[in-house]
Structure formats: structure tokens, C-alpha cells
Amino acid sequence: MSQNIKPVTTIKSAFPIFEANPRLSYLDNAATTQRPRAVIEAVTRFDSFENANIHRGLYDLSSTATKRYEQIRTKVAHFLGTENSNTVAFTKGTTESINIVAQSYLSKKIMPGDNVITTIMEHHANFIPWQVLTQTHHAELRIVPIDPHGNLDMNKLRALIDSKTKLVAINHISNTLGTVNPIEDIIAMAHKKNIPVLIDAAQSISHCALSLDQMEYDFLAFSGHKMFAPFGVGILQVAEKHLGEVLPYNVGGGMIREVTNERTTFRDFPFNLEAGTANISGVIGLGAAIDYIGSLDKTDVSNHIRDLTDYCVATLNTVPEINVVGSPSGRSGIVSFTVTDIHPHDVASFLNQDQIAVRAGTHCTQPLLASLGLGATIRASFSIYNTRDDIDQLKASLIALIKFWS
Template identity: 50%
Template sequence: MVEGRKILGDPAAIKQQFPIFSEYPELVYLDNAATTQRPQQVINRINNFHQQENATIRRGVYQLSARATQEFEAARSTVANFFKAPQDDCIAFTQGATESVNIVARSIIKEKLKPGDNIVVSLMEHHANFVPWQMLSQATSTELRVVPITESGDLDLDKLNSLIDSRTAVVAIVHISNTLGTINPIKVITQMAHAKEVPILIDAAQSATLYPINLTELDCDFLVCSAHKMFGPFGVGVLYVHPRYHRQVQPYNYGGGIIRSVKVEGTEFLPYPHLLEAGTPNVAGVIGLAEAIRVIKKFDRESLVKQLHKLTQIARQKLADIEGLSLVGNPTLSSSIISFSLAGMHPHDVASFLNEDHIAVRAGQHCTQPLLDYLGWPATVRVSLSIYNNLQDVDRLADSLREMKDFLI
């Protein structure tokens, strides 16, 4: 039996592992695309580090430091194993997915760019995987090529293939859109890029938790994600770099912790991944991420994704039945993210009204302004479900929206 199967199909039992729901019993938390809640097991592990293990890593010869160093490096192995990376040293720890993308842009790709080259991104990218490439292209006189989407919200794969050519320096594509919920076929896209000998970066911020990723099989060049969307803490990110690029990585920050030797004449740095971990890292956060992964591995993720898909389909139908409510996008393959607009009401007003009913949703542009500009929406309301959401949450959302519509429109 898969460990944790006993609680599958019962989000209420899963919810009991997350103390925030005991603190706020009326809370319907539907903003998981922004950040997920943390289970007690993760909170306990982080607190335990602060209370019993706190020390800086690597440079101390005393027991606490040695133990912290061991736990930090064990976390690297845990992350590598979770994503089935070919080697533990493919994983570097950063401040988040945003910093991870910037590192790839400025510490790897920038070094190989020449005027006339191009960078390929998609229209559905989060600003974190759009703006760094836009800034880099402007700074280096290279072209930013943006892949359009179809009317349903799918990536235009034919156009993507045509935009990749011999002068493409990198393709940067999101796995799951944080606004439309579109699930992109990253294996196909990776093969498409590699067929033209172009490296590819995958933004897995929305997929890393529940959609198993086998990096050895996928063979992408770079992958990024954030701990706080994986039931882990803020301030910790993952950067995966394929071994074929390890020697090309340059330090992103300079300081202690990445040094092999410093002389007046010059400095020699440690190899990747350590050369990206300057200063004192977020040791407690990295250990917390490893603990979050241990929580995730208790569950049968395939079954959980199927449950969430069914719940999301029900939610989409209940929302679509509300007069004046427009769903944004209807991708062929979608995750548990739904964006919508309600006629006659600004999304911020909708979110504020829902908040009065203890329902937490996101309103705005979701860091995807180019996408919403293209779709003609100034802003939307976004609902994003996770493993602790259930049908009662969906019903409360729909009922509250109907009540709001009857009251204000």
C-alpha cells in the first residue's frame, strides 16, 4: 500500500495536518497558486532546528555546525531524489523560483548571447519567467520571441517550433500556467528545443508539488520551483542545472561560502552548486523544504491529482452556471487553477466580498499582465485548489458569489 493512502479521498483528514485550519475553522483557502499552507510536520521540523540545531553551515568544526551542514546537504539529496535528478549536485538552493530564473539568465545564458540571437518565452509566463528574459534581451541587443496561445488557452506548439532556430539561446516555458491552469507538454517542448540544440528552462512552480517530474527522463537543462508552493517555507527556491552546464555557471552573488581560494591577485570559486550559495543560506528553510517533500511523498500523488481534477471540473461547472460570470480560458489539459470575471464588479471587489465570508481568493493580474492584455481582461479573480479543499469549499464559493451578485448587481 502506498504510504498515506489511508487518507486519500478525505480532504478533511488531510486538512487536520495543517494547523491554520484549526486556528480558522471557517477559512476556505483557495489561493494555493500563490502559496500553499504548511503542515504541522513542517512547522515542527523548522521550529526544532531553531530550538535545538541552530548553527551556520560548512565553516564550523563544532558539533552543531557539523549537524546543520549534514542536514543541509541531506536536504539537497532529498530534493534531487524527489525530482529524480541524475546527481545530487544538480540542485542549488536559492531564495525562490524568481531568483532561480534570474540566475540562469544572468549567470549562464548572458555569457553566450551575441547580437542577433533570440530568447523564446510564452505569452502565459509569470512575470518571474518573462521580465528577466525581457531585460536580458534589451541589455544584449537580442530578440525576445513570445509564443502566442490559442483561443482556448493552450500554447501554440506549431508557432513555438517555428520560433526556435539556430540563433535561439534558450527557451523558457512554464509547466502550468498560474492564471489559466494550462498544463503544457514539457516533454514534447523539451524534445522540440533539443532537436534544434537549444537549452530549455522549465518553470515548475505550479507543478512541482503534485505532478511527478523525472528530470533524468525529461532531460531539460534547467528547472526552477519554490518551497512555499510545496507546503514548505518562504524564502527557499530550487534551481536544477543539468550536469552539461555545471562548468558554465558563474557566481550570482559574491561572498563567503563559495570560495576555494582568495588572493590579492584574484579569487577561485567552488564548483556548482556551491558557487551559487554565497553568504549564510536559509538553513532552516532548506531543511523545512526537505520535510515538506517527506510529507508530499506520503501521498499517492496520481490519485490526488485525479481527485483535484474532478473537484476542479465541478467548480468550473458551478461557476459557469452563475449568470454574468465568465471563465477565462478552457485549456485542453488544465490543473486546479480557475480564473473568472463577474460582470459589473471589479475583481478586487469580488475578492473583498468573498473575504467577508472567510473565502480567500486572488484578484488582479496574477503577475501575467501580457497574457491578460492579450485576452482583453484588465484583471480576474483566481481560484486555486489544493489537497485540503473539498466539495463544501466549492459550494461555499458558488453560494457566496450568488449572494454577492443578488446583493450588489
């Protein structure tokens, strides 16, 4: 058990899923995190006793719901280190946030011959939108490679940025390798040439590893369900200087100033992006998740997850049949590995019999796996409620499988 955080038993008891499944080693946190009781109760309370649509009603329930929804926008802004809640748009999640930047911001600016820079270690959500956009606009997608350890090749990135680069889009933490990218350096490098930077923070937002208030990124995308909130809600945060450049994405109710038979005028960001009825319960849950994260010590959370990551790598490296993928200089929360001669799907199915939940496959990073010459990996990923015991059980189960298979 880690010594760094308030006792993990206390943390674990805040998550009802572990009451129902006391033997569960949940090691698929990169796919989605579990929900603490405080989040579940906040959503249930809203749905049971406070439900109303927002921004429209003149009765108490509706105006209270509107107030809470907008208070949570402010809460998200504070969580991200800014006072300006008008920089924060609610979306469905990271994928939608990134697509909005591609379609509603960059597609209006990109010209034939321009380029967008992304990396080989992106989730498809931060790869395909740029591939499609550049192909549609006869522009170029430039893909930064990694070194043999799984670190981003910073020299190559430097060499790829030029006067035709319209955006650098990069994850903070790779969802397959766990590599922590030096985003401060990347932002500085791009900004020297006035190039905006999009950060995909899907994997880092719950690790408390970002000092967001000290970073001058242009676009930030993340999903609620990877930070203890419900599915179907996420954030796109846009730097003040770009607010007027992100145009409507969907059009319809709730985002207009005026509509006539001939034309429509739209509200400003972020309301111009929030057409139709929002995922109000999801936003209520996101607010509760931010409060929950706020009740934890940020440094302890970061240290705990790093401790589990390092322990997992060291533990798996003691088994000769297990091959940990990559050895980046910074790795947080995610460890991919293969087991000699056993397909990752078979490994995951075997672990499932021991109530160990891991992911096996390409993790929505097919270009990365192709570049590594791998068809699939097994991925263990950690959150605050995991302990070293989960990793010991993972190792014991893997050894049993290797014996069984040989």
C-alpha cells in the same frame, strides 16, 4: 468531498491554519500553500535545539546542521528523480532561480541577433528576466501566443525556434489560466535543434504532475513555499552538461576555493551559487515538506487537484454572470474568472467576508491579461486540503454577491 485521496479531513487536520480558522476556504494556493504541522515542527525543532551555521564550524551542532543541509540537497535530488545532488542549488525561490539562469548562464552566451523564446502566459518572473537580458544584449525576445482556448500555439512555437535561439523558457502550469503545457513535446522540439529548455515548475511542483525523472529539461526552477515549505527557499536544478556553464551570481563567503589580494577561485556548481549564509531553517523545512509529499499518493494528489479544477469550472459555468477565462485542453489547479459588471477586487473583498480567500488582479501576468483584453481576473487555486465544499461555498457566495449587486 473527493473520493480519490486519503480522507481530506485527515489531510486538513495536518495543517494547523485550519484549526485556527475552521471556516476558511483557502483558494489562493497558487500564491502560497499552507504549511503542514510536520514542516512547522521541523523548522521549530531546528531553530530551538539544533541551530548553528553550516559548512564552517568544527563543533557538533555545526557539523550536524551541515550534514542535514547536505542530506536535504540529496533528498531534493531524489525527489527530482536524480542521484546527482550536485545538480541542485538552493536559492530564494523561482524568481531567483530564473534570474540566475539569465545572468549567470545565458548572459555569457547570448550575442546581438540571437533570440530567447518564452510565452505570453508566463509569470513576470519568467518573462522580465528574458526581456531585460535580450534588450541589454541587442537580442530578440520571441513570445509564443496562445489560442482562443488558452492552449499554447505549438505551431507558432515551432516556427519561432531557429538557429539563433539560445533558450526556450516556459512554465509547466500557467499561474493564471491553469493551462498544463506539453513540456515533453517542447523539450523534444527544442532539443532537436540543441536548444536548452528552462521549466518554471512553480505551479506544478506540488501537484505531483511532473514525471521529472523522465524529462530531459536543462534548467528547472521552483519555490518551496508553493509546496508546503517555508518562504525564502527554492531550487535551481541544472542538467549535468551545463553545470560548468553556470557561473557565480553573488560572490562572498562560502563559495570560494581560495582568495588572495589579487584573485579568487570559486567552487563548482552548486556551491558557487550559494554565497553567504543560506536560509538553513528554510532548507530544513523544505526537507520536511518533501517527506510530507512523499507520504501522499502522487496519482491521488494529481487526480484530486484535477477533480477540484474540473468541478470548479463546471460549477462556475452554471452561473450566467460568471465567465471562466479560457478552456485549455489540460488545466490543473487554477481557475480564473470574471463576474459581469463587478470588479475583481470587489468580488475578492466580498468573498473575504465569507472567509473565502481568493486572489484578484493580474497575477503577475500583465502581458497575458493584455492579450486577453482583460484588466484583472479573480483566481481560485487548489491544493490537497481543499474539497468540493470549498467550491460550493465559493459559488454560493458569488450568487449572493450577484444578487446584492443587481
